[in-house]
Amino acid sequence: MNDARTGGPGRPVPAHDSLRDQVAKALRAALMAGELRPGTVYSAPALAAEYGVSATPVREAMLDLAREGLVETVRNKGFRVTEATERDLDDFTEVRALIEVPTVGRIAREADPGRLEELRPVAEETAAAARAGDLAAFLDADHRFHLGLLALAGNPRLVDTVADLRRRSRLHGLGGFGGTRVLVESAREHGELLDLILAGDADAAEACTRRHLARVRSLWAARRHPERTPAG
Incomplete structure (x- = not known):
């Protein structure tokens, strides 16, 4: 993340976590707050720019969230936020x-x-x-x-x-x-x-x-x- 170790605006994350884990926690917080909307596709580069990191840890974090059922991959586009029915x-x-x-x-x-x-x-x-x-x-x-x-x-x-x-x-x-x-x-x-x-x-x-x-x-x-x- 950036030097302030924030997961997006105003979201502190533990400095001892790996960058991948930091991003995953920040993304979960954004999901919880409704900042990432169900049905919307988000690209790794766009999220990386928002969080001040490279695209690689964002892709890795999103794959973690995909395994948890919170997002799904969209070929050549990024990740779509899922919502439970x-x-x-x-x-x-x-x-x-x-x-x-x-x-x-x-x-x-x-x-x-x-x-x-x-x-x-x-x-x-x-x-x-x-x-x-x-x-x-x-x-x-x-x-x-x-x-x-x-x-x-x-x-x-x-x-x-x-x-x-x-x-x-x-x-x-x-x-x-x-x-x-x-x-x-x-x-x-x-x-x-x-x-x-x-x-x-x-x-x-x-x-x-x-x-x-x-x-x-x-x-x-x-x-x-x-x-x-x-x-x-």
């Missing part, structure tokens, strides 16, 4: 529920309370970001909370699977929803879920997880159909 989002939510609901129940029955409490600051960080309307910080903390919680089940492949589902369903164009009541309510449920798990109430924790996933799905419905924005 309503059916895709329903399917992602269903698979997440099949994995996460029983896993949360098992964690409530078996996990060490001390390790669970380590997630409390992350839950509070998510809530603070939601109140501030900082979507990037919200999604980062939300990601760390959920995957950190699932990691307590001791199955890294399960965590990787959920991470992939989240990546495919959560990034594109959510920037218009920072600070809305639905984000604040979603963040509040993190603390509620943590309390239920610590209390050992597996049934209630599973029910909370189902509601939480349904809220995430409603956030997507609101993005696509603003007239359906949930009251929170």
Whole structure:
């Protein structure tokens, strides 16, 4: 990237990452903010000029995003930003529920309370970001909370699977929803879920997880159909 190590205007990226990783992170952030639009084809040279790098790391980063299903290659032109269909989002939510609901129940029955409490600051960080309307910080903390919680089940492949589902369903164009009541309510449920798990109430924790996933799905419905924005 440039000397300031920014991923596009105002987007800091870790200096210790490879240039390819820096660009990939910057592009994911642009997707999340809606700066890269679904259906639009972007060339590597044009993006390279915007980010102040050569075209090679941009092509490499875009190939990484293509493997994640976030873009697709367009021969002799560049990369087209993909967008999950309503059916895709329903399917992602269903698979997440099949994995996460029983896993949360098992964690409530078996996990060490001390390790669970380590997630409390992350839950509070998510809530603070939601109140501030900082979507990037919200999604980062939300990601760390959920995957950190699932990691307590001791199955890294399960965590990787959920991470992939989240990546495919959560990034594109959510920037218009920072600070809305639905984000604040979603963040509040993190603390509620943590309390239920610590209390050992597996049934209630599973029910909370189902509601939480349904809220995430409603956030997507609101993005696509603003007239359906949930009251929170």
